[in-house]
Amino acid sequence: MKVRVMVVDDAMFMRNMLKEILNNTGRYEVVAEATNGQEALQLYKQVRPDLITMDIVMPVMDGIEATREILRIDPQARIVMCSALGQEPLVIESIAAGARDFIVKPFAPEKVIRVLDQVMQTAPAGQTT
Amino acid sequence: MRLDFEKYFRMFLEEAGEYLREMHETVGRLAEASTPEAWAELFRRAHSIKGMAASLGLGSVQQVAHAMEDFLTWVQRQSDAPRRLEPLVEALECLGSLLRRPPSELQTPDTTVQAIVDRLRAVPTGALEVGPVDGSTETWVTSSGSSLAPSASPDAAVADRVRWEGHVTLMQGTLLPAARWAVVLRVLQRLGSLIETRPTAGDITQGKVGRHLSFVIESDAEAATIEAALRQIPDVEAVEVRRQALEVPVEPTSSDVLPTTIRVRLSEVDRLFDLARAVFMQVQRLRGSLSIASLEDEALLRDSEALARQLYLGLLDLRMLPLEVLIGPLRRMADALARQMGKRVRLVTRGEDLTLDKAVLEHLMDPFIHMIRNSVDHGIESPAERRAKSKSEEGYISIHAQQRGEWMQVVVLDDGRGMDVERIAQTALERGIVTPDQLRRMSVEEICMLVTIPGFSTAEAVTEVSGRGIGMDVVRHRVEALGGTLRIETRRDRGTRITLRIPSRLSILDTLIVGHGRYQMAIPMDRVRRVTPYLREAIHYRQEVPVLYQDGFIAPVLFMDQVLGEGTGQPRHQYYMLTIQYEKGLYVLAVADIRGEHRSVVQRLEPPLSRVPLFSGITVSPALEVIPLLDVEFIGQHLTPQVT
Incomplete structure (x- = not known):
């Protein structure tokens, strides 16, 4: 079964790029797209994806806030932050908030997949392997 | 004497940091009005940073600065100033973030650096159409309530838990290393209670990280389990976990407990020095404003003056560092340059244990880099050429420092081909720097000094090594700013001698x-x-x-x-x-x-x-x-x- 992914990014360019990278693997399937944190939160409740890629800087509600909110609903949610270089402090904040890992823009497809695979392999937060 | 890389690296950080601040300001000014001076200044700063970085083997910094230089050279040749300053601003920010990293990570350019370099290079070719690599203008945010700190384990009562100590290494060129370490901390926290880490969670939040992290953890998991969990994390290159060695208490001897020297931050010395200077001046001021009533009062005041003076001079002495801190890296640089150019060079130094005020040393760093580069690049000939001139194949460069009272005299000498006085004169004429009449009345030494005029260059080719010949004006500028003097003597095929006279102390x-x-x-x-x-x-x-x-x-x-x-x-x-x-x-x-x-x-x-x-x-x-x-x-x- 494919891993169901929600892509959250305000830039369509980025969403399409990620979608292509993920769909090309045949193992991941993008099932939802959100353009800001607020939308992501709504969609998460409806779709319950296995994995979320979350941009950090977005209008309405940013990725860090959205990460906190989603984890409040579902502490097991697997969220991977999408960061530009130079946003390291924000990534660290996101990790502290409970994000599992991060990928760096501009995206290198193999690297993105490696990180997502790894996140899917590990047990949900709070449990020991 | 061995080079104290760290000390030198700190000097580099200080100086480069100052340049970056200036460059940011200059770019700010450029956004309002474009002046050739501002572009030239940016170029000069980039060049200096490149030079320093190259001598310390900081490849990333060197590459970015070099790309900036080329970019700025291109800009200066355009009739219209470019409207887009983003590539420049990005490069400055990139340099800024590089300076926050440990030197070990700066040797080889990573993808961030490459991206910045590519963008700078893309502008002149007109290939720049993409948006900024990173549009954010973030600052370091210290996350409040961070859950990254070691968990003072509430269930520490678990008796069969073992203390493990471990070490994790990230792959070279890992992007966002601090964020990566944050992930590593999270994983460790899931494995047990983290007793301590180095760097600490606080360091990580502030981006003070390198490629290595060591930790101590209390966990009921086996070493292999911990290792495996850590190895799975992206970017992790190596993991090592072992049972923590029991600390054997050793009876301390007095020499262990009482060191004979202590390390003090230079900035702390600077602060005390400023205070001492203020006290010294305050006491002097007192003399003017007090009406001295008695001989005893007069004696008291004189004693206070003497004490304040001693304090001031004593702290001034603490700021003195040996010339070696400067010469050590130069020696390495000369070696590396010579190798790179297929030349053989022997650098001989004398008087490297003489001391100079730290501030003086900082001002001399650039000049020395430029002089040694010039000697290796332009002065010393190739082994074949030297053979043809019946010189020994190995070129000779010497740095000879001597104390002369309050002054230090430093002679930098090479036995290379010497400066081409005729070509310097010719260039000066062509550029309208001197008139034929003036030239006739100039001595050889005066003609040599023409190379210290800003922007004067006879270098035919832009080379990685001596750049665009902007070196000697920097040398003169710095030395004179210190209140020192500079003298250049040269003889064709015999070599060049540059004599600097510098005050050892600054007032x-x-x-x-x-x-x-x-x-x-x-x-x-x-x-x-x-x-x-x-x-x-x-x-x-x-x-x-x-x-x-x-x-x-x-x-x-x-x-x-x-x-x-x-x-x-x-x-x-x-x-x-x-x-x-x-x-x-x-x-x-x-x-x-x-x-x-x-x-x-x-x-x-x-x-x-x-x-x-x-x-x-x-x-x-x-x-x-x-x-x-x-x-x-x-x-x-x-x-x-x-x-x-």
């Missing part, structure tokens, strides 16, 4: 720059008690001497025109009245103009120049004008009319 003084007619002068700030506007009514006459009443004192007024022996004493309409403190009291100096405050190195005049009245030293303004320092004591003692 840094806050001064007030005043203008009067066509003159500019500096007055020691600590002597200026007050500045008041000129009010004709406030001036009284006692025994036909103009005076001001101030704080119960009668202060004679001296007009600068009289002091300079200029004019007829015809009063101007406007003056600034500076109340000056001298040994015996106060006087008021009326000057036409106040140009600003300036903290600078002051060079005291030596005999025979010290016999010149009115002035006690010289200082150099930020615009590199030489400004004489007014001898306020002399004026007070000899030129001020005594009134009762």
Whole structure:
């Protein structure tokens, strides 16, 4: 079964790029797209994806806030932050908030997949392997 | 002597950091109005950073700076200034973030650096159409309530938990390493209770990280389990976990406990030094304002002055560092350069244990880099060429330092091909720097000095090594800013000798720059008690001497025109009245103009120049004008009319 992914990014360019990278693997399937944190939160409740890629800087509600909110609903949610270089402090904040890992823009497809695979392999937060 | 890389790296950080701040400001100015000077200044700074980075083997920094240089060269050749400054701003920010990283991570450019370099290079080719690599203008955010800190384990009662210690290494070129470490911490926290990590969670939050992290964890998991969990994390190159060794308490001996030396941050020494200087000046000021009632009081004050002086000089000594901190890296740089160019060079140094004030050393870093590069790149010939000239194949460069009283003389000498005096003269003529007539009257040495004119270059090719020949103007600029002198001698095929004369210590003084007619002068700030506007009514006459009443004192007024022996004493309409403190009291100096405050190195005049009245030293303004320092004591003692 494919891993169901929600892509959250305000830039369509980025969403399409990620979608292509993920769909090309045949193992991941993008099932939802959100353009800001607020939308992501709504969609998460409806779709319950296995994995979320979350941009950090977005209008309405940013990725860090959205990460906190989603984890409040579902502490097991697997969220991977999408960061530009130079946003390291924000990534660290996101990790502290409970994000599992991060990928760096501009995206290198193999690297993105490696990180997502790894996140899917590990047990949900709070449990020991 | 072994090179103290760390010390040198710190100097680099300080200097490069300052350049970056300046460059940011310059870019800010450019956004408003484009001037050739501003572009040239950016270029000069980028060049300096490149030079320093190259000598420390910091490849990433070097690459970015080099790309900036090329970009700026291109800009300067355009008739229109580019409207897009983003690539430049990005490059500056990239350099800024590189400077926050440990040196071990700066040796080889990573993808961030490559991206920045590519973008800078893309502009001249017109290939730049993409948006900024990173549009964010974030600052380091310290996340509040971070859950990354080691968990002081609430269930520490678990007795069968084992303490493991481990070490994790990230792959070279890992992006966002601090964020990566944050992930590693999270994983560790899931495995047990984290006792400590180095870097700490706080360091990680602030981005103070490298490629390595060590930790101590209390966990019921096996070493293999912990290792496996860590190995799964992206970017992790190596993991090592073992049972923590029991600490064996060792009876300390007194030599363990009581070290004979301690390490102190230079910035701390600087702070104390500033305080000591303030105390010293304060005590001097007291002399002027106290009315000494008795001989005992006089003795007390004199003792205080002596103590304050000793304190000041003692701390000044602490700031002295051996020349080796500068020479060590140069030796490596010369080796590396020579290898790169297929040359053989022997660098011989003498006097490297002589000490110089830290601030002087910092100013000398660039000049020395430029001089040694010039010698290796342009001076020393290839082995084949040297053979043809019946010289030994190995080129010879020497740095010879000697202490001469308060001065240090440093001779940098090479036995290379020497400077091409004819070509320098030719270029100077072509550029209109000198007229044929002037040239005829110039000595060889004077012609050599032409290369120290900003932007003057005879380098035919832009090379990685000596760049665009902008080196020698930097050398001269720096040395003169220190109050030193520079001399260049050269003989064809015999080599070049550059002699620097530098004050070993700095006397840094806050001064007030005043203008009067066509003159500019500096007055020691600590002597200026007050500045008041000129009010004709406030001036009284006692025994036909103009005076001001101030704080119960009668202060004679001296007009600068009289002091300079200029004019007829015809009063101007406007003056600034500076109340000056001298040994015996106060006087008021009326000057036409106040140009600003300036903290600078002051060079005291030596005999025979010290016999010149009115002035006690010289200082150099930020615009590199030489400004004489007014001898306020002399004026007070000899030129001020005594009134009762």
